[in-house]
Amino acid sequence: MVLGLTHQVPSEELVSDMAASRPPADHTLEQFLMTRESLRKQVGFLASKFGQHQSIFIIGDDDHVSPLLAIICPRLMVTIIEIDGRVCDNLCRWRRRLGLTNLDVINLDIRQVNTCCFSGFDSFYANPPYSSKNDGHGLRAWAFVCLQACRDECRGVVAMPWMDHPEQWVRRNWVAMRAFLTSYGCSIVRHRAPLCEYGAIRHAGMRSWNWAVHRHTPLQGTPEPPAVGCALYR
Numbered sequence: 001m002v003l004g005l006t007h008q009v010p011s012e013e014l015v016s017d018m019a020a021s022r023p024p025a026d027h028t029l030e031q032f033l034m035t036r037e038s039l040r041k042q043v044g045f046l047a048s049k050f051g052q053h054q055s056i057f058i059i060g061d062d063d064h065v066s067p068l069l070a071i072i073c074p075r076l077m078v079t080i081i082e083i084d085g086r087v088c089d090n091l092c093r094w095r096r097r098l099g100l101t102n103l104d105v106i107n108l109d110i111r112q113v114n115t116c117c118f119s120g121f122d123s124f125y126a127n128p129p130y131s132s133k134n135d136g137h138g139l140r141a142w143a144f145v146c147l148q149a150c151r152d153e154c155r156g157v158v159a160m161p162w163m164d165h166p167e168q169w170v171r172r173n174w175v176a177m178r179a180f181l182t183s184y185g186c187s188i189v190r191h192r193a194p195l196c197e198y199g200a201i202r203h204a205g206m207r208s209w210n211w212a213v214h215r216h217t218p219l220q221g222t223p224e225p226p227a228v229g230c231a232l233y234r
């Protein structure tokens, strides 16, 4: 089925309907919903990066990127894990409504991923907790699990915190994340556009920018398993 498509960007109407249907943000899970305009641009950006790939692994999708990506990239198998059952239920409703056979929604905590069998994905997308109070742990934990789920040579996009005048913790997290990804054999390209905006943000001026990650040398850096309890987020 082809519904609401305009080349590689989903139609404004489809994005609006989907954005309006999202469950209210649960801030205890670091949910802050991307605005519908940012959502549309972000899906276009991801489609331009991964549209020709076979599979993508996504952790967390309160924004509802995954059904939009699945519909405009019909050859891409999209697998998403998400802790929030409300988000999973809504994503499944959209999967049925759009007749998507290339979207797999799994209600799972990132902390349980090691006990399951995720491997061999050729790309990933992570929009991690920005981790202002735990020295960037959430950023690295999301990237760590994504890299475990992907094959040695893979590509990914990580939505990183961005501010016009970055606070110290933002700069520190950039540096720590760069070091972490480098230790796993990744090179990093920073893309400013699109800068994504969110509703009800915690830090004034906070947006996200994409880091395009290319893992070409399969090094094993220091593992960063996701912390238990709130320590994962703050």
Ligand SMILES: C[S@@+](CC[C@H](N)C(=O)[O-])C[C@H]1O[C@@H](n2cnc3c(N)ncnc32)[C@H](O)[C@@H]1O
Pocket: 029, 030, 031, 032, 033, 059, 060, 061, 062, 063, 081, 082, 083, 084, 087, 108, 109, 110, 111, 127, 128, 129, 130, 159, 198
């Ligand atoms: C971590 S939030 C961050 C969003 C964005 N960085 C922001 O600040 O607006 C992104 C998604 O991850 C999900 N998530 C949070 N904790 C998770 C966990 N332990 N396992 C799997 N998904 C999780 C959230 O429910 C949400 O859908």
